[in-house]
Amino acid sequence: MSHSNHYADHSTPALPLHLLDRDGYGAWRAAQPAAAAAWLDAQGFQPAPGSVALLPAEDALALAEQPNLPGTVATHPNWRRRLPQPLPAEPLQQAMVAFADARQGAGSGQLA
Numbered sequence: 001m002s003h004s005n006h007y008a009d010h011s012t013p014a015l016p017l018h019l020l021d022r023d024g025y026g027a028w029r030a031a032q033p034a035a036a037a038a039w040l041d042a043q044g045f046q047p048a049p050g051s052v053a054l055l056p057a058e059d060a061l062a063l064a065e066q067p068n069l070p071g072t073v074a075t076h077p078n079w080r081r082r083l084p085q086p087l088p089a090e091p092l093q094q095a096m097v098a099f100a101d102a103r104q105g106a107g108s109g110q111l112a
Contacts, residue, residue, distance in 0.1 A: 022047045053103055057083055060095035 020028050025047040029037060058066055061084070069076045 020047060053099070055096060055099045057087070057092065060092055060099070061088065062095075 018028060029040060032040070056067075057063075058081075063083075065081055067081045068078045072078065
């Protein structure tokens with residue numbers, strides 16, 4: 001399976017993410033520019049529950065030191081650890097592809 005780069009190019013403007021429930025979709029769609037509404041119609045878009053999955057970089061890179069250990073106030077540098085710089089892009093990309101593949105398999109009823 002082929003995957004595109006899963007992180008944004010910093011020179012590319014970001015697109016807004018709108019979080020809506022089904023009841024709010026109609027009013028939101030009506031407020032969109034005509035071109036956006038036409039695109040939504042052409043895609044056959046219907047509001048539906050979605051899912052979000054997060055892959056912490058520390059886990060993706062299999063780092064031994066985690067940024068936070070709950071319950072350790074004085075004995076662990078919570079939220080003070082930094083990621084390696086520069087980030088090792090190839091291992092990070094491989095982990096993200098494996099994560100996406102596993103989620104796709106889980107979504108089809110298969111365990112990856």
